[in-house]
Amino acid sequence: MILDTVETPAAIIDYHKMCANIIRMRDRMNALKVAFRPHVKTSKCLEVAREQAAQGARGITVSTLKEAGMFYAGGFSDITYAVGISAAKLPLAHNLIRQGCDLKIITDSEESAAAIAAYGANNGMAFKVLIEVDTDGHRSGVKPESPDLVKIAEILDKGGSVLEGVLTHAGSSYDLYGREALEAMAEQERSGCVKAAKSLRKAGHACPTVSVGSTPTALSALSLDGVTEVRAGVYVFFDLVMHSIGVCSMDEIALSVLTTVIGHQKEKGWAITDAGWMAMSRDRGTAQRPIDYGYGQVCDIQGSPIAGYTVSGANQEHGIISCQGAVDKDIALRFPIGTRLRILPNHACATAAQFPGYIVLEADEQITAWPRFYGW
Amino acid sequence: MILDTVETPAAIIDYHKMCANIIRMRDRMNALKVAFRPHVKTSKCLEVAREQAAQGARGITVSTLKEAGMFYAGGFSDITYAVGISAAKLPLAHNLIRQGCDLKIITDSEESAAAIAAYGANNGMAFKVLIEVDTDGHRSGVKPESPDLVKIAEILDKGGSVLEGVLTHAGSSYDLYGREALEAMAEQERSGCVKAAKSLRKAGHACPTVSVGSTPTALSALSLDGVTEVRAGVYVFFDLVMHSIGVCSMDEIALSVLTTVIGHQKEKGWAITDAGWMAMSRDRGTAQRPIDYGYGQVCDIQGSPIAGYTVSGANQEHGIISCQGAVDKDIALRFPIGTRLRILPNHACATAAQFPGYIVLEADEQITAWPRFYGW
Numbered sequence: 001m002i003l004d005t006v007e008t009p010a011a012i013i014d015y016h017k018m019c020a021n022i023i024r025m026r027d028r029m030n031a032l033k034v035a036f037r038p039h040v041k042t043s044k045c046l047e048v049a050r051e052q053a054a055q056g057a058r059g060i061t062v063s064t065l066k067e068a069g070m071f072y073a074g075g076f077s078d079i080t081y082a083v084g085i086s087a088a089k090l091p092l093a094h095n096l097i098r099q100g101c102d103l104k105i106i107t108d109s110e111e112s113a114a115a116i117a118a119y120g121a122n123n124g125m126a127f128k129v130l131i132e133v134d135t136d137g138h139r140s141g142v143k144p145e146s147p148d149l150v151k152i153a154e155i156l157d158k159g160g161s162v163l164e165g166v167l168t169h170a171g172s173s174y175d176l177y178g179r180e181a182l183e184a185m186a187e188q189e190r191s192g193c194v195k196a197a198k199s200l201r202k203a204g205h206a207c208p209t210v211s212v213g214s215t216p217t218a219l220s221a222l223s224l225d226g227v228t229e230v231r232a233g234v235y236v237f238f239d240l241v242m243h244s245i246g247v248c249s250m251d252e253i254a255l256s257v258l259t260t261v262i263g264h265q266k267e268k269g270w271a272i273t274d275a276g277w278m279a280m281s282r283d284r285g286t287a288q289r290p291i292d293y294g295y296g297q298v299c300d301i302q303g304s305p306i307a308g309y310t311v312s313g314a315n316q317e318h319g320i321i322s323c324q325g326a327v328d329k330d331i332a333l334r335f336p337i338g339t340r341l342r343i344l345p346n347h348a349c350a351t352a353a354q355f356p357g358y359i360v361l362e363a364d365e366q367i368t369a370w371p372r373f374y375g376w
Numbered sequence: 377m378i379l380d381t382v383e384t385p386a387a388i389i390d391y392h393k394m395c396a397n398i399i400r401m402r403d404r405m406n407a408l409k410v411a412f413r414p415h416v417k418t419s420k421c422l423e424v425a426r427e428q429a430a431q432g433a434r435g436i437t438v439s440t441l442k443e444a445g446m447f448y449a450g451g452f453s454d455i456t457y458a459v460g461i462s463a464a465k466l467p468l469a470h471n472l473i474r475q476g477c478d479l480k481i482i483t484d485s486e487e488s489a490a491a492i493a494a495y496g497a498n499n500g501m502a503f504k505v506l507i508e509v510d511t512d513g514h515r516s517g518v519k520p521e522s523p524d525l526v527k528i529a530e531i532l533d534k535g536g537s538v539l540e541g542v543l544t545h546a547g548s549s550y551d552l553y554g555r556e557a558l559e560a561m562a563e564q565e566r567s568g569c570v571k572a573a574k575s576l577r578k579a580g581h582a583c584p585t586v587s588v589g590s591t592p593t594a595l596s597a598l599s600l601d602g603v604t605e606v607r608a609g610v611y612v613f614f615d616l617v618m619h620s621i622g623v624c625s626m627d628e629i630a631l632s633v634l635t636t637v638i639g640h641q642k643e644k645g646w647a648i649t650d651a652g653w654m655a656m657s658r659d660r661g662t663a664q665r666p667i668d669y670g671y672g673q674v675c676d677i678q679g680s681p682i683a684g685y686t687v688s689g690a691n692q693e694h695g696i697i698s699c700q701g702a703v704d705k706d707i708a709l710r711f712p713i714g715t716r717l718r719i720l721p722n723h724a725c726a727t728a729a730q731f732p733g734y735i736v737l738e739a740d741e742q743i744t745a746w747p748r749f750y751g752w
Contacts, residue, residue, distance in 0.1 A: 007464070007465075007468075007752060008462070008464070008752075009752060010752075041692055041693070063654075063692055063693040064693060083638070083650065083693045083694065084638040084639045084648065085638070086384070086636045086637075086638050086650060086713070086714060087713075087714055088383070088384070088636060088714070089383075092383075108639050109639055109640070109713065111712075111713050112638070112639065112713055115713075115714075134641075139641075139648065139691060139694055139696070140638075140639050140641070140648050140694065171691060260462040260464060261462075262459070262460040262461070262462050262488070262516075263460045263484050263485055263488065263516050264485070265510075265515075265516070272460065272515065272516050274459065274462060277659075277726070278439075278729060279752075281657075281658055282657055282658035282659040282660070282723075282726055283653075283658040284658070284660070315515060315547060316417055316439055316725060317417070317439040317440060317459045318459065318515055318516065320515070336487075337462070337463075337485060337487050337488055337491075338462060338463055338464070338491075347658075349692060350653070350658055353654060353730075354729075354750075355751060356750065356751040357751075374730075374732065374750075375731060375732040375733075376383060376384075376385060376386070376655075
């Protein structure tokens, strides 16, 4: 197999699985009659985003202005920067807009809104701004029922900025399990964001965009009435956390880390590999889930999971593979030195970020290299 | 202050603290009469390694062949690759040696030793090889008393390779606390490695190099009789894990992440920043220690710790700062939007790896940019 020739560790994208994930989301969004704006913080890769755009995605979401700049340079113009912007970053955002980028920014306070509006007014331009709404209490945003919403809108609509709409992200969906809980969270996310939009409209603000989303809620929502667009990122690869939440099968996980066995501690049942936490990331997102996969689920080189074997420990460049709940005294026979394995990650966004690029496996004998970037 | 002008998040090196850490280790090694070979996996930065070399370091230790290549290109020739090498990587190692790099590699099995020796013999060269010794059971290596030691040496000394010595790393020192425990572990590391060297010499192998080390044991050893060199990496920056082990004060930590406050959830006592886990890494190394610093200890822009305030939560590009054990209702007054803070990391190796470069702060008004690299 061609993966026998790739230097390890390497981040492998199963191209067909990724495409199936993109199509699954596309079909779901079409059925729910909403636009889809993928979050490219997961891949930070132009080629991945182009596959998403080819399947109907409208615009992208980014988590840093570096992403905005890199994707704008790569041909993406309709970009929402979905992290509250500090005043010091406004000149960078302005610079992108001046180049032609249709950049939207967000705020969740009067203070930040005033800084945005003042910068815009002082520079003879107007930022497009969404107000971040907090629909689940997990992070940033204004509560849907807060009078602050209208106060912020009033600041924005005085000039130097234009209120583009409302945006929320029910990130606490990552702590749930099962269809009922996810459906309820999706409805909470939808209804909270729509409520915020309604109160803004009642106060005389147009609020054309109502943007919601996270991978678990996007794949669980039964209705998205009143929502105009959905954002989600990790669905493009999926991972063990998404599997543990119940929104994907293990077989749908499109990202894995290719590794080589470099040694053993036979009496402990350990195989040592060259994919430690520098390759897997330090993410232990399944530690609190029903099944703890350690630093990842072990698969053979074809990508088929080997039941019970996980990366139970990790140093910087060493992974320790063992059998869950048992000492496999035959570990050296099962995984001899030189064996190549693939590890499914806990959290695709974190694992992918450790690599300068992906090896894209299109078929057993065909690979392509796709670069990704990092930093701010 | 000049850090007010730096884009956030950014990895800041306090140059004077770093130099003091380098000198502290140099003085200790001189007192113990051993050579010192810093592990550059922590910084992956030529400029940092040059400061170490300027203070007497002899050669470097690396964790990947990419590091070996980058540092060799940057003028470092005496390099030990301290991760067991897979057969597939031997041509890469050979290529560096052919260019003039004095590269040492390691092995801990007859099988891997045979692959090394065979490659060398088939290519008319001889790898310099150290046998990895397991002195604390935490990872790889041959037990000091194992008959495998001599078997591996015999394979290596038949041609295609030369036995350079023995090498160990008592990584379990990271789980200890306090001087007595660390002194005992340092002695265990020393005596185990020296024992391995003696048994090899008794069997007729020269074994000139006896290499030990980890930051906690290097800074705790009372005697290094029989040891020829020490390796350590994280001491150059230190971090909260090293502080929790008891080998540095918080004031000696030379690496921090500069961040900006972007919002609040006042009723929860949260300040939201632009340094999430992408900046801090997912490392939660202090989670099991007496004090859990979350994703890091909050400091003011000057680098002075603000007691009780930690990064208690993190999403990809959002950090959540709160007061330990209390809800600070005045958080927005304490840390207004736009406030710049510095966060001390749990694990410097992991946090530094998230950044393409460092901002080196030499004085309040003087900064320099030092690049670092990543990947394999």
